[in-house]
Amino acid sequence: MHSTRYIFTFVLIMTSLVALVLALLSTGLKDIHKKNEAIFNKRAILSTVMKEEASTFEDDKIADVFNQKVKQYAINASGEIVDDAAVQAAGYKGGKAENIDMKKEVKKPVENQLMPLYVYENNGEKNYIVTVRGKGLWDEIWGNIALKSDLNTIVGVSFDHTGETPGLGAEIKDNPNFPKSFENEKIYNDEGEFVSVKVIKGGADPADQHGVDGITGATVTCDGVTAMMYKSIAKYEPYFQKIKGENSKPLGN
């Protein structure tokens, strides 16, 4: 039997050593982690408009394509584009829209939030890509929604999550048919009112342009997607109204 003093000393030395090793490793790899994460996010953003093509690109190519074809803006709650300094003032050193950490932003009061907006331009056709974030069953879910230049029709979406149940909630990302079902849905109704797109339990009417089929066994995650789509896209509404007002005809035509 060891004495209490021995046990405490042993545990103390051991945990300090372990903490030191892990801290060193974590700081040492931080830059690589950040770079990987940025490329992963850019790939997710590009996949909403380029579909499968985006997954075939090498890492370096992703950064190139993103820089060439995508313009990024940071938008505030009243629909104005803010400059780099404002983004830096919010605590993001890079000062660009891609530096905005949505995880932190969604915790702020709505009027202080900044949102990234990505405009993808290809052959004169503009796509507006917005970022959405909300809660699933266990943890956060998020995604990117690409809209056509009419700011109404969805071109493509990509979803991701931290800890949804594999095979059930995680299907929002793992099952390619789920993001696909959002394509060509509309976020405004015929009266021009913002209605977003709902995930409907038991299946949506194919004629319904504002509803997609839910996933069996993942009702809470699907409701989370519905709420996330509505809340997050609504934050871009002031900006959409503004650019719609500036051009009487739809943008990009």
Next chain:
Amino acid sequence: MAEVAEKAVVEEKEPLFGSKERKLLTDPLNDNNPITVQVLGICSALAVTTLVSKAVVMSIAVVFVCAFANLFTSLLRNRIPKQVRMIVQLVIIATLVTVVELTLKAINYPIYKELSVFIGLIITNCIVMGRLEAFAMANRPWRSFLDGVGNGLGYGAILIIIAVIREFFGKGTIMDFGIIGAGSKFLINTETSWLFGWYAPNNLMVLFPSAMFVIAVIIWIQRSWNTKLVDIS
């Protein structure tokens, strides 16, 4: 002094790769397989076997964690206070798993994203903890290390077998290489082939219950061929 002399005698009996050492490596592959015989680590066997690439990365991670957790525990076995030995073992496992997680995040981010929850769950993988308690606490470092490698490989072998079956029948690919399915990326394109036009991938194989069936069939085959594993009672 007496103790030192005694140790020297024992070490002579412990060659680098004697029959006992080889047995430590090969036993978990068949006679004492962690999944099919001890029925440990089933949860991750269900979860990460949809794709061969995931199963391979998971296997490498488990071999690494199992081997080094065994090694470090064995090195410290005479110093670990008996009252807190479980916690100390957990700290060792958790540290190694975090090292694996951080490294994988730097090397292959997409795979890390796919596996992340399950890499973390190696901490609670019964195989690792079981080997530390049952073997490493009572054996010398080198043997413990081999025992860890052996058990990791035994786990990995079954994982990869299940993954090959599930990926092939579920998606028609192996390691993302298309073999049979609809589309030009497959070796046998069911859209144009006159012989295999009837073939459709089995969606059940992508879902988790299929891993249960596959494991059961593997256990069945293993026991009908290795009859000493059959429970006579």
